[in-house]
Amino acid sequence: MIINRLQFEGFRNLEDCEITPDSGVNVIFGTNAQGKTNLLEGIWLLSGNRSFRGARDRELIKFGKEYARLKIDFFSEEREQTAEILFQKGKKEVKINGIKQPSSSSLIGKICVVVFSPEHLSLVKSGPSERRKFIDNAICQIKPGYVETLSNYNRTLVQRNALLKDIPYHSELLDTLDIWDYRLSVLGSNVIRMRSNYIERLNISAKKYHSGISDGSENLEIDYSCGFSDEDRESGVKVRDSLIERLKQSRSEDIKDGHTSVGPHRDDIEIFINGENVRTFGSQGQQRSCVLSMKIAEAELIKIAVSQEPIVLLDDVLSELDSKRQEFLLNKIFDRQVFITCCEAASVERLKGGRLFEVKKGVVKMI
DSSP: OEEEEEEEESBTTOOSEEEOOOSSEEEEEOSTTSSHHHHHHHHHHTTTOOOTTOOOGGGGBOTTOSEEEEEEEEEETTEEEEEEEEEETTEEEEEETTEEESSGGGGTTTSOEEEEOGGGGHHHHSOHHHHHHHHHHHHHHHOHHHHHHHHHHHHHHHHHHHHHHHTTTOGGGGGGHHHHHHHHHHHHHHHHHHHHHHHHHHHHHHHHHHHHHTTTOOOEEEEEESSSOHHHHTOHHHHHHHHHHHHHHTHHHHHHHTSOOSSGGGOEEEEEETTEEHHHHOOHHHHHHHHHHHHHHHHHHHHHHHSSOOEEEESSOSTTOOHHHHHHHHHTSOSSOEEEEESOGGGGGGOOSSEEEEEETTEEEEO
């Protein structure tokens, strides 16, 4: 999967432009607040996803303009294709190969993209919910059926929690908990099994990339903390029956607290370097390297699943990395199309191929 041409008009602070990226590494450099991240955001939006910066559609239109347009020519599924999004106030129009689509979600799967931004450091620094979200989103990209499984689990969890809050006032409802416990356990066992399988593969791939980034000095381990052994996770029945038992054991406390204390919604993903927990003991550079390794591994697993190389976007990736790690990222890691932003022009001197773009006051210029 390769972007051959990118056009943007009335988008963010960028001047209307058309660029032709390299099929390998593309480095976008410039000082802060010039528009580098806006360029990556535009590519990400064309993959059918919402802004990774949390922006609303109306915020994407340049001040004083009536609309914003993003368009790419790309090679995918063994043919040349086009995709386009038109943002107008209160309206969005999406086209694939000139044909109007019902929504931007139609682009998902047509253009596969993996993005790293500084906000993704929350994978290491924040609580378990951010790590669960990362894993769940990654699985959804390659296992469409997981979307429904996870949605059903979360819906059942909400219903069980509502019942827990009602039971102190309506004791006759207590007998219905068995039904909800069974439903939650069946769905929960499926979530745990699919997460476990994905994390096992992610660990193998991320370990390989992190060894390269760290020049072989660090061993990365990603572990799924769910309270079940690797052997038990292979059996959905074992996990289901164990969840049912655990829910029964925690029932009194759950009713007292008004929420469910057992299940995959409480799980975590632990990340270690050389046996030490990165969240507690890792340096800024190590934490960044861990997340990068996980993101690049995510791209590799997408390739295996869809038989196409996803495009990789790395925003402000070189800061807080030493020269060896920068060298590896720029020249030794990618056999796919990559877009990297950085502030320091000196950083890109290590680039041995690819293409350079400078962004200054919203103007994008190939160097």
